[in-house]
Amino acid sequence: MGGRGSLNHSCPMTTYASGARASALCLAVLAATVITAQPAGAAGVRTPALTWRPCAGPQDPPGKECATLPVPLDYRDPGGPRLGLAVTRVRSERPAARRGTLLVIPGGPGGSGLSRMTAKGAALSRATAGAYDLVSFDPRGVGGSSRAGCGLAPEDRHLVTLRSWPGPDGDIAENTARSRRIAEACHRNGGAVVRSMTTANEVRDIDRLRRALGEEKLSAWGVSYGSYVAAVYAQKYPRHTDRWVLDSTGDPDPSRVEWGWLANTAVGADDRFPDFAAWAADPARGELRLARRAADVRPLFLALAAKLDRAPKPSTTPGVPLTGNRLRQAMQNALVGDDLFEELARLVRAAGDPAAEPVLPAAVAGPLPDEDAAVTMATVCNDVRWPASLPAYRRAVAADRVRHPLTGGMPVNVSACAFWKDAPADEPTRITGDGPADILMIQNRRDPNTPYAGALKMRQALGGRAVLVTLGHGGHGAYLGNGNACGDRTVTAFLTTGRRPQQDTYCAD
Template identity: 35%
Template sequence: MRAVALYGTLGSLVLTALTAAPAGGADPPTAEARGVTVAAERAAAVPIAFGRCPQAEMLPATVRCGTVEVPLDYAQPTGRQISLTVSRTKAHGKHAERQGALVFNPGGPGASSMYFPMVAGLPDWKRIAGAYDLVGYAPRGVARSAPLSCQDPRDFAKAPTQSPPDPSPAYKKERIAQAQAYAEGCARNAGDALRHYTSINNARDLDVLRAALGEEKLTFMGASYGTYFGAVYATLFPSHIRRMVFDSVVDPDPGQIWYRNNLDQSLAFESRWKDFRTWVAKHDDVYHLGHTADEVLQSYEKVRAKLTREPAGGTVGPAQLQAAFLKAGYYDDYWTSRASALSEYLKGNERPLVQQAAPKAESARGDENGNAVYTAVECNDAAWPRDFTTWDRDNSALAKVAPFETWDNAWMNLPCAYWPAPQQKPVDVRAAEGALPPTLILAAERDAATPYPGALELQRRLPGSVVITEKDAGTHGIAGGANKCVNGYLEDYLLNGRTPVRRAACAPHPEPNPVSLDERTADRPGRVPRAL
């Protein structure tokens, strides 16, 4: 699924790792399963040594950092090891209130949660931070955790570039060549290690992290892609789970991973793109982009056509424009700034658009790294169509009804058609009745990045799970956001273990208020950034 990255322990207790108890035959006691036990026992015996965070992490002194060693290949647990970076703030509540560690993953694949402990200082997280050590980490391949790279970051960030909604045969041929070169670059840079970047290994790493934190059972919150490998974890290690939150759910059906999920995502973004344009039209007195969603689309297309001929600032072409406005499909926090930039551009002021859409040299390395991990995990996780005619047929048909994101999403994933590493059979996510404690699923009804049916599919596969729905809303990732009702369910679950019987609904959070062009949209307090 196309990723949009927005942002950038315990004592000396020695535990014997619990033996994995697979549900549904997903991961029988193979060499890899035994390897997890070996690695977890080793991690429990040598807890993480937390200390001052390296300057590269850019974290405040209140956050402490360390590393945990995990096997590159769980079939060889005493072989090559890789270090995963970990961050933590300790629970600030009274000793009797403390409930262990809460580990968070923001998705991607390819995103880091090293920043997560910083939410301890935010009002919406105060009570949770009183009860839990807040733990973030960079998964394998990400940032300083044995980083993966497939391409020179300068080439990855090259701009301006095109984004034709109806690509010509010549353009398709060009993108095929780029996809092949990218896949070859991944293999060349990673070598034999490339095949080990998978969701199942991310789940295994999570169990080793659990042991290294001194936790007999895991309390985990995953957002976006984090819900998928969190669900894989629940399948492999149901007896290791204390509490688990799935925020904005990837459809875990093996038939959806990952090719079909990406097609569904592109279709859903078309509806969310219209939601944004409808809101802009409602505030035409501020933005002057059109009185209807169709008129706003005409304004957008006018800008796109001009950028095709004359890139803004020399770096913002159609592809950069589309990527910037895709963020408005993920988060309505971006609606005011994006509408303002479009409005200003049509008045002759290109500066806001350049500020929002131009690639930033300082983030090129991190962006390329995130994309490399994203590609490796999704390509390794499942079989993808190997013949471009299949991609061409499916995306050409979809683009007729969902032109906004379809082809850009296809190009991002196309290296999987030429992937040099073995492609696995997806894990059949599920748990037996009574095997898991109650788990909490959070979902916005109009989320495009992870369409709502995925939440219902996960609930079907994990008996005892509860779905909290933010009705008629589409922001991707709703934990700690603007909806007090959602946050209330989250807090009650994490602090008290309480859930509704099966499902509950919350009214949508308020739509953004249009602001003057001189104002700036502030980050919403308390929100946990994520990606996917």
């Protein structure tokens, strides 16, 4: 699900801001980035105190601190080997106004909480006016926390190959071979750390962090996949939730989490693409105007992608041509935010110009680091069993290419998870309305990654626990993310005063 740039648009498949990268590297030194053995017995299960150190980089909010939280590699063996999680905090500057801790839960799977705090910490501090200490973390496998890779070949670590884009005629044979190869490599090389990357363990890690912080209750802001993590935590630990914000959520159906979310992105692209089309047909775009009418942008894009399927075009990245699928992947990435439309329009313009050499966006130009690819794949494959029938995948791809040509059958195609060797260690959590009425959901109406229809399923599952604020906006990420003053005001009021709308409500764009 994620934020910008991952398999579901979050940190592993985006470029980190320089300050966030520096913080992550610093934390990699401070954190226990290898498994450390711990003695069995009471000392091995005791929640450790956090030792805070200054860690603010040039782009971080003032006063940012960092620490390392040891967590069990396997919670069934709490006295056994441990991992180190990189944790960050910005303390309230108004102790008299402080009501507790607000946990920022990153998206992904594979998103970095340290990067999230660099990007949003200052704005969140201003919005909440000292009501909270702000805390976030890099989940196991991410950034400054303990990491592990699968030993994947570089050609298997491109975003456009980790995501199973079918061949030009819809063939999935190459996808099938690659998916088997990735699953076997992760089983062979990933070890216990890769097997431990699950939503259930992230939720356990959060509760361990809560105890290490000395808090009876946490407030939270979870975005994208982080909103699902937040929902699972609220289900498992309802008495430890205070004010809970779910931002940009997917369908929580326990039989479809992860693979169902990916399938839903076909609808998400259809919902969102008209916003790009309107932008690209605006006369104010000058040389980046792609068509005179918004209705002409979609057929232009589809025709260009089909042309590149037949004849890929050399790009400025040596050895990496612009193919139809790279164009489709760049489109899917750009639908996350209006500020990415210009980059996509430049790519489309260059792709259609015989004299131009396309400049590939960074997210589709090269392979991901092995550890980033591993954490993203591992979490989605470890959480739930994926369908395994190849004939069913072939039929689904053929049908989806007709219904949703923008995404070309990729969202329903076979992936490494179909061949994953290890069964889920935990059953997916069923989200219900059991628990306090302390959840506020906020959702863009035209979200490409967590489509509105899926958010409505989460809203239905939560029942009386939640109220939904719908924004008449496109893109992924709602609070402090797209300039909708009504939505920002509503969430801020909830976090700072506890007031929620009495019923589901709508904020116009």
